[in-house]
Amino acid sequence: LQIVLAFGNYMNSSKRGAAYGFRLQSLDALLEMKSTDRKQTLLHYLVRVIMEKYPELTGFHTELHFLDKAGTVSLEGVLQDVRSLQQGMELTRREFMRQDDSPVLKDFLKVNSEVMEKLQADSKTAKEAYESAVEYFGENPKTSPPTTFFPMFMRFIRAYKKAEQDIELWKKQEAAAKEAESGSPGSEHQPEVKLPVQKARRQQMDMIAELKKKQMVKEPLIYEGKDGAIEDIISDLRNNPYRRGDKARGSAKKRAAGQSLQATPDIAL
Numbered sequence: 001l002q003i004v005l006a007f008g009n010y011m012n013s014s015k016r017g018a019a020y021g022f023r024l025q026s027l028d029a030l031l032e033m034k035s036t037d038r039k040q041t042l043l044h045y046l047v048r049v050i051m052e053k054y055p056e057l058t059g060f061h062t063e064l065h066f067l068d069k070a071g072t073v074s075l076e077g078v079l080q081d082v083r084s085l086q087q088g089m090e091l092t093r094r095e096f097m098r099q100d101d102s103p104v105l106k107d108f109l110k111v112n113s114e115v116m117e118k119l120q121a122d123s124k125t126a127k128e129a130y131e132s133a134v135e136y137f138g139e140n141p142k143t144s145p146p147t148t149f150f151p152m153f154m155r156f157i158r159a160y161k162k163a164e165q166d167i168e169l170w171k172k173q174e175a176a177a178k179e180a181e182s183g184s185p186g187s188e189h190q191p192e193v194k195l196p197v198q199k200a201r202r203q204q205m206d207m208i209a210e211l212k213k214k215q216m217v218k219e220p221l222i223y224e225g226k227d228g229a230i231e232d233i234i235s236d237l238r239n240n241p242y243r244r245g246d247k248a249r250g251s252a253k254k255r256a257a258g259q260s261l262q263a264t265p266d267i268a269l
Helices: 002-011 024-031 042-053 075-098 103-136 146-183 196-214 229-239 252-258
Strands: none
Touching (some): 002 042, 024 146, 075 103
């Protein structure tokens, strides 16, 4: 997520100050920004950068367990069921106070009172843990139930894996094309073969050039200063919370509350 934020700040650097974060739903925008031939998305480029420069992060999805099951749970429904059981237990206790000689009620309370207390404690722990997780990612627990919160991660992981598979396929096609080219007689006189990976890299360079044209303002862009701008942003994010360099552009709190990655439909990768 830090790398995604760095890309967002990198691409929007000439339009606004640096963002402190983004909404999780903005992850879907990585699939909306496509290359001119509609075959490559911004997520493909992001995955390629991670594979080349941050290979230790490629298996991040292995740390997220049971997302599919968590996404089908209605936490509010579970808490309501626990409250209903507690009300039933209270009614049973009152009935036992009127019929304290009933062995059935006595045995029931003896066996299930402790179970009910543990169930209440577990439901409280689950509620607090979920709210803490949602707030950690900058979302509102009241407006982000599990049925919408966890599927956002599931969609991103599926798209990420698909992008990895596409890149591996392009690499195999490139290797096969190179092998076929080197093995054919008179290959040095044959026209240049446009390989998938080479074509993708050319599209990435065209994207950067297009962004420079559309975002050119009086202030120089971040990527005009020096090479490795994205890597510098990511390193800063790892070491310290992101800080805006121009405080005169407005309240940082307002930026933090409303800002997210934006996909500009008229800019092609």
